[in-house]
Amino acid sequence: MNHVFWYPGYDLPLENIVRAENCSLYDADGTRYVDLESGVWCTSIGHANPRILRVMHEQAALIAHAGFSFSSAIVEQAAREVLALHGFEGGKCVFLCSGSEAVEFGVRVAQFVNRRPMLMTMADSYFGAYGSASVKREDEWFCFDWMPCAECPHADDADACTEQCEHWAKIPFDRIGGFLFEPGSSSGMVRFPPEKLIRSIVAAIRAGDGLVLVNEVTTGVGRTGKWFGYQHYDLAPDVVAMGKGIGSGYPVSVAAFSPNLVGKLGDRQVKYAQSHQNDPLGAAVVREVIRTINEERLIERGRRIAATLQSGLENIKARTDKIEAIRARGLLVALEMKDDEQASYTRYVQAELLRHGYLVAQRPGLNILRVDPSLTVERRDIEGFLAVLEDVLTGELI
Secondary structure, eight states: TTTSSSOOTTTOOOOEEEEBHHHHHHTTTOOOOSSHHHHHHHTTTTTHHHHHHHHHHHHHHHHHOOOOOOOHHHHHHHHHHHHTTTTTTTEEEEEEHHHHHHHHHHOOOOOOSSSSEOOOOOOOOOSSSHHHHHHHHHEEEEEEEEHHHHTTTTTTTTTTTTTTTTHHHTOOOOGEEEEEEOOOOOOTOOOOOHHHHHHHHHHHHHHTOOOOEETTTTTTTTTSSSSSSGGGGTTSSSSSEEOOGGGSSSSEEEEEEOOHHHHTTTOOOOOOTTTTOOOOOHHHHHHHHHHHHHHHHHHHHHHHHHHHHHHHHHHHHHHHHHHEEEETTEEEEEEOOOOOTTTTHHHHHHHHHHHEEEOOOOOTTOEEEEEEETTOHHHHHHHHHHHHHHHHHHHHHO
16 A cells, blocks of 8 residues: 555554455455454445445446436435434435535534534544534534543432533533534544433523534444434434445435424525535435345344343453453444553454454554444354454463
8 A cells, every 4th residue: 555645543454355245354365354343333234235236236327426406316215214214304414425524514504503603512522534523613612521420429419410510510501502412432432421411411402592413423323222322312403414334335424404403594505515415326325224224124133233242242351351341332332451551452452353353443542442343243253253352361362
């Protein structure tokens, strides 16, 4: 890869992959690797899913790309199925190319209709590579450090999440017109904010006629055991940004808007246009991903696989004394390892797993291994991974 700019901070241990099928990667020598990070959260229903390949072929043969002056019925059909997932019948959505775009489009719409100048989010959120949500300027964003709330001794008290709490009292709700919530990724660290805290923030935002936006780029499309991560918090959002898994490897994203927000927008238009906005091919892929998950009951299947994975990891944690903590919701799992500041042991474990055919994620400098396989991962591959992981942690692997 001498002529390609690679991801900053990341190594490239596998550069000769020639074929992928479901959760299997094959290099030029025929060696198989089990992809347990879904191509960085993307392949929600596996690499080269036959249904997606068929639809891509059929739609591309008809019309793949449309400009600003023409479209295709498939775009409207896909929009209706996306909106139905959120109970947004009567709302609208836009098809884009990346999760970063979907988040930014939603933020622009929220800023356009807001009466108050700021949006709120959690300090550990990651929303993309560009735009207001990536920069988080102090005059536009209030970033709340919720870490003191994670172990709040008063979480069940009536005074929790009120002005009686010093952390809550710092939130300038009088200046905040919306809350952008990331329900579990925490910039890849996989942390889940307390339900009471999130519901209290949403209630305060709603009391000021504010908007609730959700970034489901990494937590959506069945990853957490429900269609979307916000459903674990019993929320009714105004905006939902979807990416990665909504295309299962194809570069498409969606920003969906509730009828309430569409009503606030009225006839006004938010200026945003790019060449592949609302392309028929991307819309067709999204529709087929939704139909495949529903018709094959893959979220239910994912929950069963997740139970095997999580119980196996808990057993390994109890037997090896190498894992500090396990954070998991569905097939979104983080192993926080006992390690030094350079995360040298975590890197060693990742390398050993790869050497024996299992690909997991590790962000540079963090003592966290992330496991987030596709909904279609085979149980035998999860069991094989658990066996190898235990051998690595006990030093019994040859």
